[in-house]
Amino acid sequence: MTQYTVASPCNGVCTLDPRDKICLGCFRTGAEIAGWRASNDTERRQILKRVEERKIART
Numbered sequence: 001m002t003q004y005t006v007a008s009p010c011n012g013v014c015t016l017d018p019r020d021k022i023c024l025g026c027f028r029t030g031a032e033i034a035g036w037r038a039s040n041d042t043e044r045r046q047i048l049k050r051v052e053e054r055k056i057a058r059t
Contacts, residue, residue, distance in 0.1 A: 006044035008036055014019055027054040 012046075013057025021030055028036075032047050039047065 004016065004041055004044070006041045009048060015038060027051045027058075 007027040009028065011025045013023075016022065016030060017023045017024055017037075022028070023030075023033060026033075028047060028051055036044070036047070
């Protein structure tokens, strides 16, 4: 079994923005959320980088 070291950014606020379909809690897309479990740590880090960019863009 594969062990992952990159934790999910989910914080329990699971609501997709109706305009751009980005989660208002973790800033992931629906596809990123759905694919998180199958992603390896490299892919997860790439997702988290995009998450941070989205957070900055919204502030």
